[in-house]
Amino acid sequence: MSEYTDRQQDGTTVGIVKKQFFTFAQPPDRLDLESGASLGPVSLAYETCGTLNGDKSNVILILHALTGDSHVAGYYSQQDAKPGWWEIMVGPGKGIDTDRYFVICSNIIGSCCGSTGPSSTDPDTGRPYGTNFPLITISDMVKAQKALMDHLEIDSLLSVIGGSVGGMQVLEWCTRYPEMVKSAVPLATTTRHSALAIAFNEVARQSIMADPNWEGGHYYGGHKPDMGLAIARMIGHITYLSDESMRTKFGRRLQNRSELSFEFGAEFEVESYLQYQGNKFIERFDANSFLYVTKAADYFDLAEQHGGGSLVNAFSRCKAKFLVASYTSDWLYPTYQSKEMVKAMKKNDLDVSFCEIDAQWGHDAFLLPDSRLENLLRGFLKGVYYDG
Amino acid sequence: MSEYTDRQQDGTTVGIVKKQFFTFAQPPDRLDLESGASLGPVSLAYETCGTLNGDKSNVILILHALTGDSHVAGYYSQQDAKPGWWEIMVGPGKGIDTDRYFVICSNIIGSCCGSTGPSSTDPDTGRPYGTNFPLITISDMVKAQKALMDHLEIDSLLSVIGGSVGGMQVLEWCTRYPEMVKSAVPLATTTRHSALAIAFNEVARQSIMADPNWEGGHYYGGHKPDMGLAIARMIGHITYLSDESMRTKFGRRLQNRSELSFEFGAEFEVESYLQYQGNKFIERFDANSFLYVTKAADYFDLAEQHGGGSLVNAFSRCKAKFLVASYTSDWLYPTYQSKEMVKAMKKNDLDVSFCEIDAQWGHDAFLLPDSRLENLLRGFLKGVYYDG
Numbered sequence: 001m002s003e004y005t006d007r008q009q010d011g012t013t014v015g016i017v018k019k020q021f022f023t024f025a026q027p028p029d030r031l032d033l034e035s036g037a038s039l040g041p042v043s044l045a046y047e048t049c050g051t052l053n054g055d056k057s058n059v060i061l062i063l064h065a066l067t068g069d070s071h072v073a074g075y076y077s078q079q080d081a082k083p084g085w086w087e088i089m090v091g092p093g094k095g096i097d098t099d100r101y102f103v104i105c106s107n108i109i110g111s112c113c114g115s116t117g118p119s120s121t122d123p124d125t126g127r128p129y130g131t132n133f134p135l136i137t138i139s140d141m142v143k144a145q146k147a148l149m150d151h152l153e154i155d156s157l158l159s160v161i162g163g164s165v166g167g168m169q170v171l172e173w174c175t176r177y178p179e180m181v182k183s184a185v186p187l188a189t190t191t192r193h194s195a196l197a198i199a200f201n202e203v204a205r206q207s208i209m210a211d212p213n214w215e216g217g218h219y220y221g222g223h224k225p226d227m228g229l230a231i232a233r234m235i236g237h238i239t240y241l242s243d244e245s246m247r248t249k250f251g252r253r254l255q256n257r258s259e260l261s262f263e264f265g266a267e268f269e270v271e272s273y274l275q276y277q278g279n280k281f282i283e284r285f286d287a288n289s290f291l292y293v294t295k296a297a298d299y300f301d302l303a304e305q306h307g308g309g310s311l312v313n314a315f316s317r318c319k320a321k322f323l324v325a326s327y328t329s330d331w332l333y334p335t336y337q338s339k340e341m342v343k344a345m346k347k348n349d350l351d352v353s354f355c356e357i358d359a360q361w362g363h364d365a366f367l368l369p370d371s372r373l374e375n376l377l378r379g380f381l382k383g384v385y386y387d388g
Numbered sequence: 389m390s391e392y393t394d395r396q397q398d399g400t401t402v403g404i405v406k407k408q409f410f411t412f413a414q415p416p417d418r419l420d421l422e423s424g425a426s427l428g429p430v431s432l433a434y435e436t437c438g439t440l441n442g443d444k445s446n447v448i449l450i451l452h453a454l455t456g457d458s459h460v461a462g463y464y465s466q467q468d469a470k471p472g473w474w475e476i477m478v479g480p481g482k483g484i485d486t487d488r489y490f491v492i493c494s495n496i497i498g499s500c501c502g503s504t505g506p507s508s509t510d511p512d513t514g515r516p517y518g519t520n521f522p523l524i525t526i527s528d529m530v531k532a533q534k535a536l537m538d539h540l541e542i543d544s545l546l547s548v549i550g551g552s553v554g555g556m557q558v559l560e561w562c563t564r565y566p567e568m569v570k571s572a573v574p575l576a577t578t579t580r581h582s583a584l585a586i587a588f589n590e591v592a593r594q595s596i597m598a599d600p601n602w603e604g605g606h607y608y609g610g611h612k613p614d615m616g617l618a619i620a621r622m623i624g625h626i627t628y629l630s631d632e633s634m635r636t637k638f639g640r641r642l643q644n645r646s647e648l649s650f651e652f653g654a655e656f657e658v659e660s661y662l663q664y665q666g667n668k669f670i671e672r673f674d675a676n677s678f679l680y681v682t683k684a685a686d687y688f689d690l691a692e693q694h695g696g697g698s699l700v701n702a703f704s705r706c707k708a709k710f711l712v713a714s715y716t717s718d719w720l721y722p723t724y725q726s727k728e729m730v731k732a733m734k735k736n737d738l739d740v741s742f743c744e745i746d747a748q749w750g751h752d753a754f755l756l757p758d759s760r761l762e763n764l765l766r767g768f769l770k771g772v773y774y775d776g
Contacts (some may be wrong), residue, residue: 061705135652203623205652206618207619212617228598230598231595232594235591243722246584249583262423262522268590270590348612
């Protein structure tokens with residue numbers, strides 16, 4: 001707690017934030033989805049940090065990754081021990097400076113952290129949707145976010161920023177609503193999943209669906225498919241790290257012992273770390289949401305969906321100034337994938353800065369403290385804000 | 389069948405082979421294991437190809453990988469459609485030329501393809517061991533193989549050759565029985581698993597143990613933990629491929645359709661491929677064996693077990709001439725791990741050839757047709773055979 005109070009006092013956190021909700025039902029009372037199905041009413045949980053300026057020219061929309069939420073920075077209460085997921089980057093004087101910018105972050109649809117998803121109540125039955133929830137896409141998530149912007153009467157975004165699946169939403173924003181987006185920062189992301197990324201997601205999904213508690217997705221009110229979800233998370237978690245970071249962090253160290261046990265069960269530190277991550281995850285995330293959001297990520301294919309198969313075409317309507325960043329040790333969305341998007345942007349004469357950050361931490365590096373990314377973001381945002 | 393007959397006729401296969409068994413019970417009727425436990429009696433399934441020469445100087449011991457077996461080459465019968473697992477490399481005139489060498493391959497203990505493992509009958513209870521089977525190590529596997537060599541009255545090996553977990557056995561042979569091993573070929577292997585490799589194995593094991601049919605390992609006679617084992621195999625299978633090979637082989641192609649289905653289930657080709665691999669695997673492999681053999685691989689640490697923590701020390705008693713090969717796209721046992729072992733061998737003034745083969749197929753590349761590896765092996769073996 002003293003650590004939290006200190007942070008409050010020294011003014012480096014946005015302090016207390018509040019989760020808000022916006023519920024919409026577009027005519028005819030539904031959100032039309034890419035699949036052809038429709039969904040409604042739709043609720044979005046969102047949070048804001050900083051102050052909207054008079055001409056509404058300082059809005060930054062932050063898009064969260066697979067299992068993130070709207071709680072991007074600050075604390076819900078004085079008693080709250082844990083800040084938002086990008087506290088290191090969002091706050092007074094930080095890379096995304098809330099003394100200067102008005103930050104919005106909303107939970108994606110399909111998720112389970114306040115926005116409508118498979119664990120929400122299906123108005124047709126009065127029970128949770130479960131797998132009656134329609135398949136959604138990155139595009140559907142972004143269309144819902146657009147409705148939130150309309151509700152907040154924001155028609156221009158200084159920047160859209162996000163890593164991983166959040167970066168996919170960034171790319172979707174730029175191509176779907178090009179007039180609205182002044183600048184964009186896709187971090188550690190891709191314009192489409194490789195077969196490798198799809199493969200890992202599919203095995204993780206299989207693991208959930210193989211759990212007998214999954215019950216075809218209608219497990220609410222009963223036992224949850226915790227074992228399957230924990231294994232799915234462990235698989236995912238490995239892909240967020242790197243050979244080097246795991247070597248540095250764990251190596252072959254044993255957990256609480258000096259010799260091999262010659263028994264099954266967590267014995268190497270890396271094993272108990274993964275089990276801990278799996279068990280922590282099941283407390284905060286819904287198994288069906290994991291299925292829906294990973295599927296949306298697998299479906300995302302910017303070239304197919306916006307360019308008739310051509311990535312160059314997909315970016316042809318964009319007007320945003322871009323900052324693209326990848327990490328050397330990210331093997332889930334390797335740098336070559338960022339380079340492909342940068343190349344396609346440049347062929348459209350877009351203003352693009354690209355940086356491959358040398359870091360050993362793998363895909364998750366964008367979530368870790370790193371002054372290089374912070375400085376890159378700070379400089380980029382100043383440029384687009386003051387030049388604007 | 390015509391394909392098979394052709395191969396028989398043109399003399400490029402060793403033809404019909406027979407699985408043989410050797411059962412031993414060392415005094416006092418047990419095999420002493422590295423864990424301190426003991427096991428007995430122990431049966432080993434083995435096969436041979438080629439002809440043992442007069443002075444027994446042409447023996448090549450091939451060590452199989454995680455889920456392999458003794459059936460290294462040839463066919464069990466005229467009706468047999470599928471040859472042994474390394475048919476491409478082992479046969480008349482091939483890289484490992486059975487016109488010249490006498491090849492032996494035995495199933496490792498802990499496995500389920502004829503040698504004693506968790507699905508074997510525990511003589512104390514008359515029922516399958518299940519998880520009463522003791523934890524075994526690479527060293528225990530090799531000690532059992534040594535008993536087979538004694539039984540066959542072979543006291544010198546022209547070469548020991550193996551990839552992956554087979555390569556670990558190669559390294560163990562060279563350090564445990566240095567006087568017996570004239571040359572050695574560790575392929576696509578490592579002297580110890582990285583945290584990344586342990587992590588994947590542990591998640592695969594968790595997947596099996598989370599299957600309610602696993603029943604603490606005592607599932608024989610009832611439903612098998614097929615779902616868990618299939619997922620474990622899928623996880624493993626991804627690590628045997630590479631980003632590039634999966635991109636080439638599958639990309640984002642859809643299975644039997646031109647548009648997204650917006651349903652869960654295998655839809656991308658890579659998804660149905662993995663499910664096929666998982667389902668094929670459960671027909672031939674035992675879930676407990678998967679647990680035991682992956683654990684043995686995780687435990688393997690040549691420096692710790694033979695060098696007091698030093699890899700240089702571990703190789704100090706070796707006398708073998710080495711051919712070490714790694715693959716550029718193998719991210720499970722990356723080239724830097726082979727280079728570490730080569731460096732330690734050279735510090736002992738051992739005769740080492742090292743080759744990093746440029747191939748996109750990932751870890752499994754050593755099992756695929758490749759004239760480069762075949763030529764390397766042919767040349768290396770000729771050198772040690774005729775110079776000897």
